[in-house]
Amino acid sequence: MQIFKVGGAVRDRLLGKPVTDIDWVVVGASTEEMLAQGYRPVGADFPVFLHPKSGEEYALARTERKSGRGYGGFTFHASPEVTLEEDLIRRDLTINAMAEDNEQNLTDPYHGQRDLEARILRHVSPAFAEDPLRVLRVARFAARYAGLGFTVAPETLELMRQLSESGELEALTAERSWKEISRALMEDQPQVFIQVLRDCGALKVLMPEVDALFGVPQPEAHHPEIDTGLHTLSVLEQSALHKQPLTVRWACLLHDLGKGLTPEEEWPRHIAHEHTGLKLIKAVNERFKAPKDCQELALLVGKYHTHSHRALELKASTLLELLQSFDVYRRPQRFEEFIAACEMDARGRKGLEQRSYPQADYLRGAAKAAREVAVQPLLEKGFKGPELGEALKRERLKALKIYKDAAPA
Incomplete structure (x- = not known):
């Protein structure tokens, strides 16, 4: 023995x-x-x-x-x-x-x-192609060791391509796939995971919604990198550089899925992509049975990320609607993660990685102003039930108007 x-x-x-x-x-x-x-x-x-x-x-x-x-x-x-x-x-x-x-x-x-x-990820034997999970595992190792200079051997990538085309990937359970995906997203360079999956044709099978973003242009004035797929990789890269949690990284990966549905004749503009993308985000969430906190944040970031970018221009009533959507009074951490994901989105643009994001502190201040509205005085005035809710909303709106007026231009 x-x-x-x-x-x-x-x-x-x-x-x-x-x-x-x-x-x-x-x-x-x-x-x-x-x-x-x-x-x-x-x-x-x-x-x-x-x-x-x-x-x-x-x-x-x-x-x-x-x-x-x-x-x-x-x-x-x-x-x-x-x-x-x-x-x-x-x-x-x-x-x-x-x-x-x-x-x-x-x-x-x-x-x-x-x-x-030699810094090479190479399969041991042809039996590698018998296990579809290995496509995800190799891509995950590529993400883990990219910083050390590791790359996937061409012959291994070819086997991964054959596996992707064989239909075997569809046999993976949601649980096994999510385990690999979630671990890969928490590696030092999660964007490499997505890139390797794309290189071998697996991304098209596992996440066609993400794969569809590559080759879709955006306005160069806002997105110097132009390509939506490359932008998504950059946002994911920023989320790792800034040590974001899994919830934020998952939201970063899915935030722009709606742009993959924009008709070519409307390129490079993507009107209402936030709303068109929600059904796609929901589909990916359900396909991999992502944890509830990941699902919720991905949907909220998909729907409201442009609100964050335009935060300083938003009317007080729109700000209040945003805060209510996140239930910032009982779930402040979720709003923090939303702000983080939006900042990563802003930083995930070529040449703008170091640009400040004043919207983050502005939104935190708005949430603080709304939270500080006291309920007790309204109770003492006799408000209760739905009337109390409406009165509270009015007071929070007043507080946000005062906050907005006092904020530096």
């Missing part, structure tokens, strides 16, 4: 990056031997055990064979006869197919260390 550290822990140690999760593979052992040594079984599909003291996961070396569609369409075989090389060959990328023993002796049958040094 031999135990090896495998996958990401080996890869990240060789890259000099912090090692967080450790995967262990056990070669030459049976289920009975593992149980006899106190390991606790947890794997439903294949033998995985928890270490009796550390609680870390240890998997028996195994092979796998394609038996159906999608991520789950595999049968696994684990036995003491399965070698370490046989276990490693079923992995996705060469840089994830290395192992080391407790003395850090490296086992690298598929030249992962060479690809690490």
